Every structure is written in structure tokens, then in C-alpha cells.
Amino acid sequence: MIHRRRLLLAAAGGAGLGLARLAAGAPNIGPAGLSAGALESAEWDTLPGKLPLIKRSWRPPNFETPTRFFNEPFTANDAFFVRYHLAGIPQVDAGTWRLRIGGDGVTKPFELSLAELQRDFEHVELAALCQCSGNRRGLSDPHVPGVQWGYGAMGNALWKGVRLKDVLARAGLAPDAVEIAFDGADTAPLDATPDFVKSLPAWKALDENTLIAWQMNGEALPHWNGFPVRLVVPGWTATYWMKHLVSIDVRRSALQGFWMNPAYRVPKGKFPIIERFVSQEVPASTPITEMVVNSLITNLRDQMMYKARSPLFVRGLAWDGGFGVNRVEVSTDGGREWRLAELGEDHGRFSWRQWTFAFTPDPGEHVVMAKASNRIGATQTFDLVFNPAGYHNNVVQRIRINCA
Numbered sequence: 001m002i003h004r005r006r007l008l009l010a011a012a013g014g015a016g017l018g019l020a021r022l023a024a025g026a027p028n029i030g031p032a033g034l035s036a037g038a039l040e041s042a043e044w045d046t047l048p049g050k051l052p053l054i055k056r057s058w059r060p061p062n063f064e065t066p067t068r069f070f071n072e073p074f075t076a077n078d079a080f081f082v083r084y085h086l087a088g089i090p091q092v093d094a095g096t097w098r099l100r101i102g103g104d105g106v107t108k109p110f111e112l113s114l115a116e117l118q119r120d121f122e123h124v125e126l127a128a129l130c131q132c133s134g135n136r137r138g139l140s141d142p143h144v145p146g147v148q149w150g151y152g153a154m155g156n157a158l159w160k161g162v163r164l165k166d167v168l169a170r171a172g173l174a175p176d177a178v179e180i181a182f183d184g185a186d187t188a189p190l191d192a193t194p195d196f197v198k199s200l201p202a203w204k205a206l207d208e209n210t211l212i213a214w215q216m217n218g219e220a221l222p223h224w225n226g227f228p229v230r231l232v233v234p235g236w237t238a239t240y241w242m243k244h245l246v247s248i249d250v251r252r253s254a255l256q257g258f259w260m261n262p263a264y265r266v267p268k269g270k271f272p273i274i275e276r277f278v279s280q281e282v283p284a285s286t287p288i289t290e291m292v293v294n295s296l297i298t299n300l301r302d303q304m305m306y307k308a309r310s311p312l313f314v315r316g317l318a319w320d321g322g323f324g325v326n327r328v329e330v331s332t333d334g335g336r337e338w339r340l341a342e343l344g345e346d347h348g349r350f351s352w353r354q355w356t357f358a359f360t361p362d363p364g365e366h367v368v369m370a371k372a373s374n375r376i377g378a379t380q381t382f383d384l385v386f387n388p389a390g391y392h393n394n395v396v397q398r399i400r401i402n403c404a
């Protein structure tokens with residue numbers, strides 16, 4: 001059912017394209033692996049300033065990027081996915097916005113305006129993939145609770161800002177600071193949801209690639225992606241990429257609270273994870289940290305018809321947690337034989353990397369699969385590593401196509 005208001009919103013969002021998608025869209029958006037409920041409830045919808053995206057929930061707003069936008073090296077700001085835990089999302093005024101840096105782990109707490117942040121510290125720009133921990137959660141089998149994401153809770157961008165470590169240095173960091181905690185301007189207005197506050201281990205906060213960013217792909221951050229500034233934590237899942245950042249609390253003790261434990265945790269020992277968050281570890285679980293090696297086929301659609309006996313290009317993306325993807329293999333026969341794909345331009349180890357593979361299909365059915373590996377030899381799995389939150393899903397896709 002398409003409401004008039006939605007159509008108007010879509011038009012306001014600036015997309016003739018979007019209107020066409022809306023008209024054609026309606027039921028069953030997304031991969032077949034989603035639950036029946038997730039497929040039925042998904043709709044094209046448009047947040048102000050965005051193109052129509054796949055709506056997973058309206059309040060708080062959770063919107064997924066359709067796969068066709070992933071045929072570009074960088075994800076357009078108006079197509080970039082949106083994820084929130086809290087429904088109270090203020091329009092932050094850049095003129096009155098302040099960032100507070102304090103806590104028991106600094107000797108000189110202080111505040112910054114946006115102009116000061118931009119004036120006082122060296123500017124850095126880097127490409128990095130922002131991927132939700134729960135990307136592909138909806139494909140978990142058995143299904144698990146949480147936003148039922150398909151493949152689109154991610155986006156790659158060029159982020160510009162300053163190094164977090166430079167800002168922390170001005171505050172006089174205590175040598176025994178263990179965690180740095182971040183809070184955004186969003187709140188839980190009516191319900192009892194705890195405020196969304198996240199911390200990083202000091203070593204990751206002090207990494208030269210961890211940024212306080214105000215630009216994305218050469219423009220100011222869109223409201224829905226954290227205006228005026230957000231944290232950029234290259235390599236790590238997006239839960240740490242605090243949007244509408246307003247305060248930084250340098251701590252000599254571990255941050256307690258729902259969003260650190262029990263939320264955003266993975267069972268210990270189940271994933272080939274290297275980067276640790278020791279101050280938050282408990283015997284059974286650890287906070288999620290870097291992304292696992294993964295890939296996505298971006299141009300072929302499951303169950304679609306393609307031309308036989310002429311070259312068919314398979315295109316996709318591959319990424320990891322910052323070690324760098326160095327190899328993508330493609331199979332067109334359901335995994336019996338694998339051949340190397342050609343890697344595209346390298347935008348840095350935190351960016352995803354495009355790849356292509358050409359083959360000439362015989363008539364009939366073909367199962368196309370892609371498998372990425374990184375510089376430390378980690379690769380994707382064929383069988384889901386089940387975990388109750390549905391994180392780190394890097395199961396090799398199987399795309400069944402028919403050629404005639």
C-alpha cells in the first residue's frame with residue numbers, strides 16, 4: 001500500500017528514480033533468506049534528504065541501502081544507510097554545538113566549537129567502510145531478534161576530520177586511561193531505553209586512523225549520518241561510530257551500561273578476531289571489534305535470466321577489518337572450481353575494494369559464489385557461525401542464475 005504522503009516525500013527527496021522504485025516496489029524487498037515477516041514488512045520509504053531506501057523501522061529510523069548503489073566505489077550520501085537505537089534525534093545546530101572532553105582520565109578538560117575543531121587540529125581524509133555489526137542479521141538461520149537487515153546495512157565513504165588522538169592530547173591524557181567513552185545528542189524520549197553511550201579501548205581511540213569527522217564524500221555529514229560530527233573508527237563495526245558526537249569521557253575504569261554489556265557482544269573464540277577490547281572481556285563474551293573478511297556480489301540477481309554464450313561480468317565488493325583484502329575468488333559452478341577475480345583500485349586498507357570477474361556461461365543454471373581473503377590469510381565461511389545477535393555474517397553467497 002503506497003500512501004500519498006510517502007510519494008510526496010519521495011518526490012521531495014529528489015528522485016524520479018525513487019518514484020519509479022516506489023511504484024514498482026511494495027512487497028518482498030530483499031533477499032529470499034529473510035524471514036517472511038521481514039520480507040512483508042519492508043517498504044521503500046524516504047527520510048528527508050535521502051533517496052527512497054529500504055525501511056526496516058521508522059521509529060527509531062533504520063533504513064537499508066539497496067544493492068544497486070553498491071556498484072560504486074563510494075556510497076552516495078543520500079543513499080547511505082541509517083541506523084539508530086533511540087527515537088529522539090535532534091536537529092543539531094552547528095553554530096551552538098559544542099564537544100566536551102573530560103573524565104577522570106584527563107588533567108585539562110575543555111570544550112570545542114565546530115570552528116575550533118576545524119581550526120586547531122590537522123585535517124585528515126581517509127576512505128573507510130561503515131558496516132553495522134548486524135548487517136545480514138536477517139539471514140541468520142535460525143532467525144534471531146533485532147533489526148532484520150539484508151545486505152545493505154553498510155556504506156563506504158571518504159571521511160574528513162581530525163585525529164581523535166590530537167584532541168585527546170590537548171586534554172592531557174592520564175597514562176592509566178583505559179577507555180574513552182562517547183555520547184551523541186540523540187536521546188530516548190519516552191521509553192526506558194538507556195542512553196546510547198559507547199566506549200573504545202584507549203589503544204584504538206589513539207590509533208592515528210580514528211577520526212572525529214565532519215565531512216563525508218566531500219560534503220557536510222547528512223543529518224541522519226551524524227551531523228555535525230561523528231566518530232570514524234576504521235576497521236571496526238559501526239556501533240562505535242558515534243553520530244552527533246557531543247561528549248568524550250576519558251576513563252580510568254571500564255564503562256558499564258547496556259550498550260557495552262549485554263549489547264554488541266560476541267561469544268569468545270568463535271570468530272577469527274585479532275583486535276581485543278580487554279577491559280570489557282568477560283569469560284563468555286567480548287565486545288565486537290573489527291569486521292570479518294567479507295564480500296558481496298553487487299550486479300547479479302538471484303533467480304534472474306542472463307545471456308548464454310557471451311561474456312557475463314560479475315561485479316562485487318570485498319572488505320575486512322583493516323588488514324587489507326588481497327584476493328577474491330569466484331566460482332560459477334556452486335563451489336567446485338574457483339578462479340581469481342580482478343581487484344579494482346585500492347582506496348586504502350579500511351575501504352572496501354571493487355572486483356570483477358568475466359565468464360562465458362553455457363545455457364542452463366549456474367550458481368555464482370565469491371570468496372574474499374585478506375593479507376593475514378583469513379577468509380569467509382561457508383556455514384554460518386551462529387551467534388544470538390546475528391553478528392559477523394560472512395557466509396559465502398550463492399546466487400543462482402539462469403542463462404539462455
Ligand SMILES: Nc1nc2c(c(=O)[nH]1)N[C@H]1C(S)=C(S)[C@@H](COP(=O)(O)O)O[C@H]1N2
Binds near residue numbers: 081
Ligand atoms: N548517536 C548515535 N550514533 C550511532 C548510533 C546511534 O544509535 N546513535 N548507532 C550506531 C550504529 S549501531 C551504527 S550501525 C551506525 C550507523 O551509521 P549510519 O546511520 O550513519 O549509517 O551508527 C552508530 N552511531
Ligand SMILES: [Mo]
Binds near residue numbers: 131239
Ligand atoms: Mo549497528
